[in-house]
Amino acid sequence: MVELKTPEQIASMRAAGLVVAEMHRRCSEAAVPGATTKELDEIAARVLADHGAKPNFLGYGGFPGNICTSVNEVVVHGIPTENRVLAAGDILSIDAGAIVDGWHADAAVTVFVGQGHPAEVTELSRVTEESLWAGIAAMRKGGRLVDISRAIEGYVRRQPRPAAGRYGIIEDYGGHGIGSQMHMDPHLLNYVDRRRGRGPKLVPGMCLAIEPMLSLGTSKTHVLSDDWTVKTNDGSWSAHWEHSVALTEAGPLVLTAPDGGRERLARLGVTAAPDPLA
Template sequence: MVEIKTPEQIRKMREAGLVVAEALKACREAVAPGISTGELNSIAAKVIADHRATSNFLGYHGFTGVICASVNDEVVHGIPGERVLADGDMISIDCGAIVDGWHGDAAVTCFVGSGHAEELLRLSQVTEDSMWAGIAQVKKGNRLSDISRAIESYIRRQPLPPKGKYGIIEDFGGHGIGSAMHMDPHLLNYVDRRRGRGMKLVPGFAIAIEPMVSLGTPKTHTLADEWTVKTNDGTWSSHWEHSIAVTEEGPLVLTAFDGGRAKLAELGITAAPDPLG
């Protein structure tokens, strides 16, 4: 069953999305050599608490953090703890929050220190831009596969890095979001014709779009902690995510401070008005 929200419920999701945006902003500003992933977790936890929201990660199937902190070849679901970030590391930070029962979920990739190889900087940019290509397809009348196709097509069009390729992670993807963090439907970041075109997008539908791309294989494995996912070949990966609602006026990026207005304008898309003004 796919959940369709009322305008008031979308408004609550926007509130949750802004809490997530604030938490990720605070974490990004704190990322530096010498900080631990546990300290980043505490920073995000304080932001969530200060906004009188709750974490949808903490306790989720036993998860012990309010963020996922995935470093270098870790794709997703890294558990925050004692690991100290070093100059040259790359970290993806995933965070979520709940306001009055309604969820927000987003992720960013950050660089620790300086001097990163151009192929890593480009990997993150390609992953982020593919997310926005998918977001541009979140409009009334389109289908789920239009989002998947836009993400995959954007990545496939990019020049390959000199010592690798872009592997679109196969085992994980986006998801519906609303009164729960993970809901139907599952969103692939590539087109699988066996699944058909997928559901038609209608106002009130919300989805988290989250491409994960490596510099090599699309294959992954989960560590003994039963959470942390790594690439099979040890290549580094990037993860970006936003939660988006379909409205009559266009897409509303619930977890972006400006509702997605600036980035969508670059793509020739008009974002929906922000229900919070």
């Protein structure tokens, strides 16, 4: 069952999304050489408290952090700890979420720690982020879920190949429905699997967390003994970008983007829905 939201519920999700955007802003600014991922988690906790929001990561399945901090070859679900000290040249995925009035938002950004990142690493993040926006632009009334998957994969495959030969589109993890819970139906692949068919129709009230994850090598991953941390099998570095998006009668509203996605979608010829909190 796909949960459809009313305009009032989408407004609450937008409020949660703005909290997530602030978590990203504050944590990204603090992601400097010498900082620990635990310190970033503490910053995220303060942002949540300042806005009267609740964390949706902390305690989820026993997860011990307010955010996920995934460094270099860690794809997702990295646990913030005082022992993980960031160094110049690292790349860091900050995955954050918030709950407002019982409604969830979830998003991720990849940030560069310090200076001196190889061109193929900066390009990895760029391609991942641009594929996210291609997927968001494909979230149109009357379409199908597979249209989003096709847009993400299509963008990635059109890019010049990295030195490794091909971007790995992570297979074991993808996007998801979001609303009264953080993870809901439908599951959203970042590539087209013809065995799954076209998926549900995209209709107003549907909300999705769209989150491409790419590596500079394999598409295969494994989970470490902490039962959370997900790494690439070949140790290749990865990037992760995510937004929560609501489909409305007026088009997509990017709940976790400060401007609702207006500027980035306009580049792709798509008009973002009006912001209910503006």
